[in-house]
Amino acid sequence: MRLTTKGRYAVTAMLDLALNGTDRPVSLADISGRQDISLSYLEQLFAKLRRNDLVTSVRGPGGGYRLSRAGDEIFVAQIIDAVNETLDATGCGGTADCQQGEVCLTHHLWCDLSDQIHNFLSGISLSDLVEKREVQSVSARQNARRHQSATLALTEI
């Protein structure tokens, strides 16, 4: 279990999907614009999210990504695990021969710690996040700006 900006990006993007993808698929370009994440980097992240069955894709115009299931069935831990792709949380790959053929001090300790953090993050779903007041207000502002620039684009024609 690693916690870096990579996982943060992935969770943000998935939360964006949960917020804006209720009726239609959401393109990575949209997410890139709203969340200020590079499009190509998003592509890499979503390739992993798709391989881990967290999202489904729709190609062609009007296409994009959808959550593969309801937001209350997708948990933060799953998202982070998907993009980090490290099944190996112990450093010795579960074989427990980390140190000269024997188990190290850290082995049990970190397994335990890792398990508990994992359990903690497994208890937070996308729906839980969507329901938070702060998230809603930020999302509202992002969409307001989006409409504003859409209007701007129209008046420019």
Next chain:
Amino acid sequence: MRLTTKGRYAVTAMLDLALNGTDRPVSLADISGRQDISLSYLEQLFAKLRRNDLVTSVRGPGGGYRLSRAGDEIFVAQIIDAVNETLDATGCGGTADCQQGEVCLTHHLWCDLSDQIHNFLSGISLSDLVEKREVQSVSARQNARRHQSATLALTEI
């Protein structure tokens, strides 16, 4: 809050200190031997641990490191924070202007997440870990091997 092998190393080393440093200071060479962590890398980690007042040092022969206070007053979160040295968990340094001068979706979310993980790890002390059965048995085996090689060294004279 970052969780990597670096923090794992630090926690392991501190746990070694808690287990073996009850009567006398413990040298980094000892920890290096028992926990199979490079001596020079330990030096770097302990410089940070010392700057963060988690350990005190004793120079000269018979010297080494001690916990700066009782094991039940040192928590895993403090150790990890000390070696990672990132007060900045949000990516925007608390200024909350992560995205074009405004707060991003992740800001509140990740602050919250970070806080909760932090609280969780702040609840686990070195003493808690020392009391664990698995830790005790591994430590006992490590010390047995240590005595064995000490005996071996004696017979070699």
Next chain:
DNA sequence: TTTATAGTTGACCAAAACAGTGGGTTATTG
């Protein structure tokens, strides 16, 4: 007082991970 011990500091290094770029291709819609 010398000597061995052990912390302290700093420069340096290779490999990996992170974050991003660019250039294609394939499928789908209009």
Next chain:
DNA sequence: CAATAACCCACTGTTTTGGTCAACTATAAA
């Protein structure tokens, strides 16, 4: 057919990780 947007892949620059080496200082013991 053209536009869209997913998909794929090779490549790049930066940071972090984990580690090495060398020189230096404080101190306890012989």
